[in-house]
Amino acid sequence: MTKKSKLLYEGKAKKLYATDEKNILWVEYLNQTTALNGLRKDLIQGKGELNNQITSLVFEYLRQRGIKHHFVEKISKTEQLIQKLKIIPLEIVLRNVAAGSLSKRLNVEKGTQLSFPIVEFYLKKDLLKDPFINDEHVLMLKIANLEEINLLKKKIRKINEVLIEMFQKAKIKLIDFKLEFGKLPDGPIVLADEISPDTCRLWDEITNEHLDKDVYRYNLGNLVPVYQEVLKRLLTI
Numbered sequence: 666m667t668k669k670s671k672l673l674y675e676g677k678a679k680k681l682y683a684t685d686e687k688n689i690l691w692v693e694y695l696n697q698t699t700a701l702n703g704l705r706k707d708l709i710q711g712k713g714e715l716n717n718q719i720t721s722l723v724f725e726y727l728r729q730r731g732i733k734h735h736f737v738e739k740i741s742k743t744e745q746l747i748q749k750l751k752i753i754p755l756e757i758v759l760r761n762v763a764a765g766s767l768s769k770r771l772n773v774e775k776g777t778q779l780s781f782p783i784v785e786f787y788l789k790k791d792l793l794k795d796p797f798i799n800d801e802h803v804l805m806l807k808i809a810n811l812e813e814i815n816l817l818k819k820k821i822r823k824i825n826e827v828l829i830e831m832f833q834k835a836k837i838k839l840i841d842f843k844l845e846f847g848k849l850p851d852g853p854i855v856l857a858d859e860i861s862p863d864t865c866r867l868w869d870e871i872t873n874e875h876l877d878k879d880v881y882r883y884n885l886g887n888l889v890p891v892y893q894e895v896l897k898r899l900l901t902i
């Protein structure tokens with residue numbers, strides 16, 4: 666049995682602990698919910714549990730489809746074990762349908778199907794409010810080399826295909842999502858962090874109703890029954 670040791674990092678949505686195994690971390694999913702880069706903050710009972718369940722289920726699905734990632738196992742309602750990675754400080758976003766900042770910045774109507782999946786890089790730096798950057802900034806900042814940039818884009822596009830197919834079975838449209846990647850001690854880049862309604866835009870296939878954190882961002886109601894609905898549907902696929 667892996668043992669939890671000291672707290673390494675307390676983020677906005679999760680706590681990370683070291684364990685008695687060098688390359689394994691212990692993650693606790695929190696009820697804390699934030700928007701606007703942490704400017705708005707609330708405790709929502711049950712959210713941590715739901716995100717842990719949903720992320721675990723999605724990572725299991727990805728594993729079955731041959732996608733390499735950090736997830737080891739879910740160990741309690743709110744906790745999982747993951748492989749320790751050196752996180753690449755990028756939030757990598759893929760968009761299938763216009764929404765959020767893409768709609769706002771480029772004046773593309775929310776809900777417009779994009780002609781191809783668009784990949785965007787954001788620098789993971791809270792102090793700078795995670796700014797939008799391009800490939801050349803990634804190179805300039807020495808975050809990744811050209812080969813790695815291309816690999817990251819290839820990986821997120823492949824993951825998009827698998828996620829679209831998975832959510833389709835749950836009668837959900839995958840509008841956009843954010844991923845993080847990291848390097849294993851021996852070098853390979855694998856998927857990290859979480860995939861949940863906190864990090865994806867998910868719309869009901871028929872009604873286009875939000876099944877994600879936009880319910881909180883835009884004050885559309887209680888987030889818990891919405892996340893429960895996502896989990897319920899994913900359990901049927």
Ligand SMILES: Nc1ncnc2c1ncn2[C@@H]1O[C@H](COP(=O)(O)OP(=O)(O)OP(=O)(O)O)[C@@H](O)[C@H]1O
Nearest residue numbers: 676677678679681735747748749750752845857858
């Ligand atoms: N396998 C991993 N190994 C090491 N760190 C990880 C791994 N997976 C995720 N992380 C990091 O753990 C933290 C998760 O916490 P949380 O999601 O609460 O952070 P956050 O508040 O969103 O802040 P951040 O801006 O750092 O992502 C993130 O910093 C994420 O990059």
Ligand SMILES: [Mg+2]
Nearest residue numbers: 676677678858
């Ligand atoms: Mg996070």
